[in-house]
Amino acid sequence: MIGERQFNSRLIMGTGGAPSLEILRNALIASGTEMTTVAMRRVSADTHGSIFDLLKELKIDVLPNTAGCYTAGEAILTAQLAREALETSWIKLEVISNEETLLPDGLETVRAAEKLALDGFTVLAYTNDDPALGKRLQDVGCAAVMPLGAPIGSGLGIRNPHNIELMRSLLTVPMLLDAGIGTASDAALAMELGCDGVLLASAVTRAADPVGMAHAMRLAVESGLLAHNAGRIPKRWRAHASSPQSGLIGTDARESPEF
Amino acid sequence: MISIRLNGNEEQFPDDATLAEVVQHITSATQGIAVAVDEHVIRRTDWASTALHSGAQVDVLTAVQGG
Numbered sequence: 001m002i003g004e005r006q007f008n009s010r011l012i013m014g015t016g017g018a019p020s021l022e023i024l025r026n027a028l029i030a031s032g033t034e035m036t037t038v039a040m041r042r043v044s045a046d047t048h049g050s051i052f053d054l055l056k057e058l059k060i061d062v063l064p065n066t067a068g069c070y071t072a073g074e075a076i077l078t079a080q081l082a083r084e085a086l087e088t089s090w091i092k093l094e095v096i097s098n099e100e101t102l103l104p105d106g107l108e109t110v111r112a113a114e115k116l117a118l119d120g121f122t123v124l125a126y127t128n129d130d131p132a133l134g135k136r137l138q139d140v141g142c143a144a145v146m147p148l149g150a151p152i153g154s155g156l157g158i159r160n161p162h163n164i165e166l167m168r169s170l171l172t173v174p175m176l177l178d179a180g181i182g183t184a185s186d187a188a189l190a191m192e193l194g195c196d197g198v199l200l201a202s203a204v205t206r207a208a209d210p211v212g213m214a215h216a217m218r219l220a221v222e223s224g225l226l227a228h229n230a231g232r233i234p235k236r237w238r239a240h241a242s243s244p245q246s247g248l249i250g251t252d253a254r255e256s257p258e259f
Numbered sequence: 260m261i262s263i264r265l266n267g268n269e270e271q272f273p274d275d276a277t278l279a280e281v282v283q284h285i286t287s288a289t290q291g292i293a294v295a296v297d298e299h300v301i302r303r304t305d306w307a308s309t310a311l312h313s314g315a316q317v318d319v320l321t322a323v324q325g326g
Contacts, residue, residue, distance in 0.1 A: 015324040024324065039325025040293075042266040042318060043286045052291040052322050065326040080300045081320050085293035092326060201326060 002174050003090070003122040003143040009034045010191070011221045012063065012176065013214065014201025017153075021050055023210050028058060030214035031204065035061040037092055039068070040082050052086075063124070065092040070105070072112035079116055091116060092146075092199075094126040102152040106133045110140060117141030126178050129160050131167040138173050145171055146199060149190065150180030153202045157186040161193055168194040184213075184220035191224025192232070261313035278309035278317070285319050292321045 001007070014037040018024035028036060038051055055062050064082030066075040072095060079091040093113055097105040104127050116123050122143045127133055129147040137145050147167055150156035157180060158164055168175050174197065177190035181200040190198050198221050207213035260271045263281055272281060278301060282294055294301050295318045301309055311317070 014326040016326050018324060037326030038322040040320045041323045041325075043288075043292060043321045044266075051324050062322065063326075064322065067326050077295065077298055077300070081293040081295060081318075082322075083293075084300055084302060085291055085320060086322060094326070 002124065007034055007197075009218075009221075010197035010225060011187075011218055012036065012197060012199040013204060013217070014065075014199065015051060015205070016067075016201045017205035018210065019205070021054060024205065025054055025058070027204055027210040027214040028054075028060060030211045030218065032218045033060060035063050037063045037065045037199070037201065038086075039065055040078050040085065061090075062086050062088060063090055063092050064088065066094050066112075067096075069095050070097070070108070071095065072108045072115065075108070075112040076115055076119075079112075079121060080119075083121070089120055090122045090124070092124045092126060093142075104128050104148070106130065110136050113137055113142050114140035124176070129163040129167065131163060131170050134167045134171055134175070138171050142173060144174040144176055144196075146176045146178035148179040149177050149186065152179045153206075154180055155182030155203060156180055157182050158189055158193070161189065164190070164195065165193045181217075184216040187217050187220040188224035188227070191221055192228050194228060197221070261311065261315075263311060264314070264316045266317070266319055272311070276311060277307055278311060279306040281311065281317055282306060282319055286321075288321070292319055294319050 009032045011031055011033050012035050013031040013033040015024055064086055066078040069075040069078055075095050083089055095105050095108040095112055096102050106128060109125055113123050113125050117140055124144040124146055125137045125142045126146045127137055134145045149158035175195055176197040176199050177195045178199040181187050181203045187198045204210050204213045261274055263270050263272050297316050
């Protein structure tokens, strides 16, 4: 549940980096996603129509992003353009600090989030894995907070699982793990840590077999959620036998074996 | 003629060109696109009645794969 909307799938698959529209199409279907991200760019002969038509055909909701924006002002204008073009007030807010790391600029993100939320946008904010910053984003009206596991496209997984778990415990709005996912176990871990969902793109679109990886991610997210809800066993330093320790062959019937 | 910076390229248009005509110059699409003039969004319904000044910066955007 994000904003007013209930989702069946907890995986949001982005469309960036797909080798072809046909592969993207099949990967989106295999992922089971109900919402996917798109970027807003200037119209050119080769871009127009294609992705928009595909998403309409697949009945997948569009979540425009503000990728490539460095300031709150740029992000707000991009969000307003996306709302006009795509007739949605949902926005994945992404304000980056530099081209090399693509790490979020926390101050600009909070600034933009506050204005967009006041303007009626449903803001899903991409952010650092900083619990305090996540709280600020929640307080200014974000519908969801989306901390990174690692830099965008790095595939490094979740570098600070403790922060993700802590952040989840401090927030009341939905929290999605966004960026850094490399393979299925990363997505499962995100869910095990308590995340409400996972947003990924490169891990699928740049995999050797995007459709196969999309399927894997779908199962990983489902699996991680089930594991989280089922409650994992506590970690121990030593073994804890699961087989009966009495009645072993070759032991004295009157004695229990000692460990 | 007036000079318009259309998606980053300098283009010439008649003095009385409307925003709708300028947009049509770059794309025939009317759905799935949004337009900003000097970094302010102009709603679709206002394109035909929006006049442009020389040197105006017009950006026409659409959704592409990303994110």
